[in-house]
Amino acid sequence: MAAGGMAFLAMKSCENGGKKRGQGQQTIDVTTKVDHVDITALDEEKALEAVQILQERHIASKPFKAYAKACAQEFVGGRDSETQSKLKRADEHRSPLARMLFASMPILTWLPRTDLRSLRSDLIAGITVGVMVIPQSMSYGAIAGLPYINGMYSAFVPTLAYAFFGQSRQLAVGPVAMVSLLVHAGLQGQLSEKECPEWYAAGGADSGAAQYEVCPEEYVKLAGLTAAVVGLMQILGSTLKLGFLVSFLGHPVTSGFTSGAAIIIGLSQLKDILGYDVPKSQFVHNMIFDLVMGLDKVKPLTVFLGIVFFAYLVANKTLAQRYRKLRMLAPLGPLLSCVVGSLLLIGAPPLIEDFGVKYVGEIPSGLMPISLGALNPNNLEKVLPTAMSVCLIGYMESIAVAKNLGAQHSYPIDAGQEMFALGMSNLIGSAFSSYAVAGSFSRSAVANSTGAATQLAGMITSVVMFCTLMFLTELFYYLPKFVLAAIVLNSVYPLVAIKEAKRLMHVKRKDFLLWVVAFLGTLFLGVLLGILVAVSLSLIIVIYESARPQITILWRIPGTTIYRNVKQENNGTFVPNVFICRIGSSLYFAKAAFV
Numbered sequence: 223m224a225a226g227g228m229a230f231l232a233m234k235s236c237e238n239g240g241k242k243r244g245q246g247q248q249t250i251d252v253t254t255k256v257d258h259v260d261i262t263a264l265d266e267e268k269a270l271e272a273v274q275i276l277q278e279r280h281i282a283s284k285p286f287k288a289y290a291k292a293c294a295q296e297f298v299g300g301r302d303s304e305t306q307s308k309l310k311r312a313d314e315h316r317s318p319l320a321r322m323l324f325a326s327m328p329i330l331t332w333l334p335r336t337d338l339r340s341l342r343s344d345l346i347a348g349i350t351v352g353v354m355v356i357p358q359s360m361s362y363g364a365i366a367g368l369p370y371i372n373g374m375y376s377a378f379v380p381t382l383a384y385a386f387f388g389q390s391r392q393l394a395v396g397p398v399a400m401v402s403l404l405v406h407a408g409l410q411g412q413l414s415e416k417e418c419p420e421w422y423a424a425g426g427a428d429s430g431a432a433q434y435e436v437c438p439e440e441y442v443k444l445a446g447l448t449a450a451v452v453g454l455m456q457i458l459g460s461t462l463k464l465g466f467l468v469s470f471l472g473h474p475v476t477s478g479f480t481s482g483a484a485i486i487i488g489l490s491q492l493k494d495i496l497g498y499d500v501p502k503s504q505f506v507h508n509m510i511f512d513l514v515m516g517l518d519k520v521k522p523l524t525v526f527l528g529i530v531f532f533a534y535l536v537a538n539k540t541l542a543q544r545y546r547k548l549r550m551l552a553p554l555g556p557l558l559s560c561v562v563g564s565l566l567l568i569g570a571p572p573l574i575e576d577f578g579v580k581y582v583g584e585i586p587s588g589l590m591p592i593s594l595g596a597l598n599p600n601n602l603e604k605v606l607p608t609a610m611s612v613c614l615i616g617y618m619e620s621i622a623v624a625k626n627l628g629a630q631h632s633y634p635i636d637a638g639q640e641m642f643a644l645g646m647s648n649l650i651g652s653a654f655s656s657y658a659v660a661g662s663f664s665r666s667a668v669a670n671s672t673g674a675a676t677q678l679a680g681m682i683t684s685v686v687m688f689c690t691l692m693f694l695t696e697l698f699y700y701l702p703k704f705v706l707a708a709i710v711l712n713s714v715y716p717l718v719a720i721k722e723a724k725r726l727m728h729v730k731r732k733d734f735l736l737w738v739v740a741f742l743g744t745l746f747l748g749v750l751l752g753i754l755v756a757v758s759l760s761l762i763i764v765i766y767e768s769a770r771p772q773i774t775i776l777w778r779i780p781g782t783t784i785y786r787n788v789k790q791e792n793n794g795t796f797v798p799n800v801f802i803c804r805i806g807s808s809l810y811f812a813k814a815a816f817v
Contacts, residue, residue, distance in 0.1 A: 232514070282426065299320030308385035311355040323449075326642065326678025329386045332676050340675035347674035351665050352396050354553040355381075355683060357560050358713070360582070360698070360724055361706045363657070365487060366405040367434035370582060370698075372442055372655055373397050375590040380651035380659040386676040387643035390624035392674045394665035394683065395647055399714055401616050401660050405484050407504040407749040408443050408493055408608025412601075413437060423677065430501055445629035445657040447597045451609035451650030452658045456617060460642035468618045470764070474726060476618060476732040477719045478740030483749060484717035487710065489513070495708035497521030497578065506745040513555045523577045528704035531559050535712040546674060553668045561579075564706035582702045585695040587784035611750055612658045612796045617641055627670055664713060728767070736760055770816050772806035 324330050336344075357378045365371020377396040386396040411433060418437035420497045421429070434441040438753045459465065493500040498519035500512045535555050542552035566573065573579045621640050628635040648658055669679055723741070726734040739759050743752030776785040777794035785802060787795065796802075805817060 260487070277488070302317070305376070315496055327386055328389050328639075329677065331393075331680075336676060336678060340676065343673035343675045343684055345681040346394075346525050347669045347672040348364055350550070350672045350680040351679065352683040352690075353557045353687025354665055354668060355394070355396055355555045355687065357614040357701075357706060357709050358662075359397045359687075360543040360701075361710045361713075362399055364706065365399060366397075366402040366445065366518055367432065368442060368445055368657060369438060369696070371585050371691075372445070372657060374687065374695075375654060375658050376651060376656040377652045377683050378687040378691060379590065379656050380647035380708070381680050381687065383608065383650040384643055385680040385684070387639075387646045388624075388677060388680075389633075389639050389643070390627055391631065391633070391676050392627045392662075392666055392670040392679070393620065393624045393661045394669050394680065395620070395644070395661055396665065397657070398616075398619065398660045398662050399487055399710070399717075400480065400483055400619065401612055401658050402611050403487055403504075404608060404615060404749055405445055405448060405657055407607070408611065409434075409448065410502075410605045411439065412444060413440050421695065425695070432502055442655065443596045443598065444601060446593050446652045446655060447599075447601055448605040448609050448612065449648045449656060449658040450597060450652035451602065451605055452613045452616070453645045453652060455609060455613045456641050456645030456648065458645075459617075460645060461639045463635040463638055465621070465641055468614060468621070470761060471614060471618055471757060473735065473758055474736035475740045475753070476567075476615075477722050477759050478737040479615075479720045479749075479753050479756060481720070481723075482585070482610050482741045482744030482752065483742065484714040485745065487714045491710045492705040492802075494580065494703040494709075495525060497524035497580070497704075498637070501786050511619055511649045516628055523573070524704055525577055525700070527563075528578070528708055531705055532708040532711055535559060535708055539712065546583065549671055551670070552673070556712075559705050559709065560698070560701055564700045565702040567700040567702055575584075582698055582701040582703065582706075584699055587695040588692060590654045590656075592653060593655045597606045597652070608751060609658075613752065613755075616658060616660030617644060619663070621660045623663055623666050627666065630670070669719065721730075732763055736763070765812075768807070769812040771809075771813055774804045774806065777801045 237280070271744075297814075299585055356374070359377035360370040361373070363370055363376065380396070381396050384393070388395070392588060400657065411427065413421070413433045417440045418433050421431065421433050421436040423438070424431065459467075461778040484795060485510070486506060490502055492513060496513070496516075498516050498521070500509070500516060503512070504507050538555035540550050540552050542555075567579065567581055574581065575636075617640075621635070621637055624635050625637075640760045644660065651657075651659060717796065718779060723734065723737050726737055736756060740753065740756035745752070747755060774787050774789075775792070777788050777796050778785050780795055786794065807813075
């Protein structure tokens with residue numbers, strides 16, 4: 223910055239006829255020839271002094287912003303220099319093992335600093351998210367092809383584990399729609415004949431039944447093994463610092479994939495709204511065909527009730543976003559829908575007997591079974607592709623939410639530690655009948671809006687889930703399936719980013735092409751193959767653009783030795799018989815021919 227300032231002064235001196243400037247600080251000698259300028263830079267001490275003066279002037283020009291930033295830092299745990307020095311000295315006195323423990327388990331740092339104010343905020347946020355996650359975990363577990371109870375297990379153990387290892391204070395870890403869809407798409411048909419003989423005896427895929435319906439216990443074991451492999455991959459990735467790999471899943475790819483996956487998830491829930499069974503599929507054309515072929519089985523009353531509950535959830539969310547005083551309605555909407563739906567079936571038995579409204583049925587209560595010994599390493603090859611996709615997509619979603627919340631509250635997020643925390647959550651959860659989890663957009667937003675101050679909010683959410691598992695599962699016996707379908711539809715329909723596609727079409731056509739490929743690939747090729755094609759195309763474009771670097775032609779500004787882009791400067795001169803350009807990146811063999 224100092225050098226740039228000196229160049230500006232030199233030009234001014236040239237315009238004033240070669241006067242000398244500098245009052246005991248610096249001398250600028252300008253010769254009478256306009257094509258040569260001698261500039262003497264400031265020494266290091268004076269340069270630092272100049273930077274400090276500029277910073278003070280910047281703060282003085284925006285006092286309110288500086289004061290607000292200072293208050294925010296103090297609120298989120300900012301410390302004065304004396305406290306920082308004490309902590310630094312304390313860290314120096316710790317043993318290497320203790321330093322590693324404190325670095326890998328943030329709970330040792332934030333828990334001693336918890337006060338009554340943050341405890342109150344975390345209590346409200348934790349209970350609110352806990353109330354919200356109960357019906358969501360059941361719905362997302364069903365999307366993955368698992369019993370409802372396994373979705374609820376996944377909202378308890380991994381959430382508790384993340385509170386020990388995670389850095390984000392507002393991130394809500396647990397079952398999410400995208401990971402659930404990836405698990406279902408990847409594990410469908412992966413059970414062997416020895417593991418699921420009934421399914422193969424009935425005709426396999428031609429029977430119209432899914433393996434998770436015929437052999438649910440074996441399918442749960444396969445999902446648990448997937449979660450364990452995902453956890454190991456994320457822990458290994460954190461150790462080897464491989465988090466940069468998610469950068470190849472660019473925004474257009476993830477947006478297109480998410481939009482396509484949201485449509486597939488929404489179509490998979492229509493069977494519970496329409497009132498008849500439809501085979502699950504990861505191909506949109508198969509799902510639409512099966513839905514159309516079964517229209518003669520539609521149950522009008524179930525459709526009417528499903529639309530009413532879906533409309534309520536949409537209106538509830540809209541009101542909560544529009545009016546600040548009603549913001550608590552957003553997380554309470556799903557639970558209220560479950561309560562009203564259950565009371566409706568209890569109070570009107572003909573809905574079940576005469577109109578065939580389907581309900582959840584019995585859900586086991588009590589502690590989750592330990593499933594570590596049930597995991598079969600021989601199935602590792604079967605779950606590896608699914609685990610890789612879940613590892614990348616889950617981490618990408620989580621780190622995006624965590625960094626956004628960290629920036630809002632002025633605290634840092636270490637990407638490697640977040641990957642480690644997610645890995646530990648998945649690995650520990652897999653030992654207790656859970657499937658793979660990630661950070662949830664919707665629940666994290668609710669935790670943030672209700673004032674979550676530390677990771678204690680996640681612990682309280684897990685306590686709410688624990689109490690539900692121990693004492694409240696019987697209350698969900700008559701929960702209508704159309705209510706759970708409406709909850710899922712309300713969660714995924716905002717993920718269809720058509721506006722984002724239109725924006726990309728006007729901003730950058732290549733990004734729009736990536737969005738379309740990811741979107742259509744997910745819909746028609748399947749979830750795993752669709753995202754693989756989109757990522758491959760993204761890598762091809764990256765390689766192509768790196769082999770064709772930006773080349774800028776430069777010319778000299780008259781009266782100086784400064785060279786600028788010919789497109790940015792209207793007046794300039796070229797050096798005779800000399801071509802000067804700037805290459806926008808480092809050179810390697812693939813660029814040689816183009817340059």
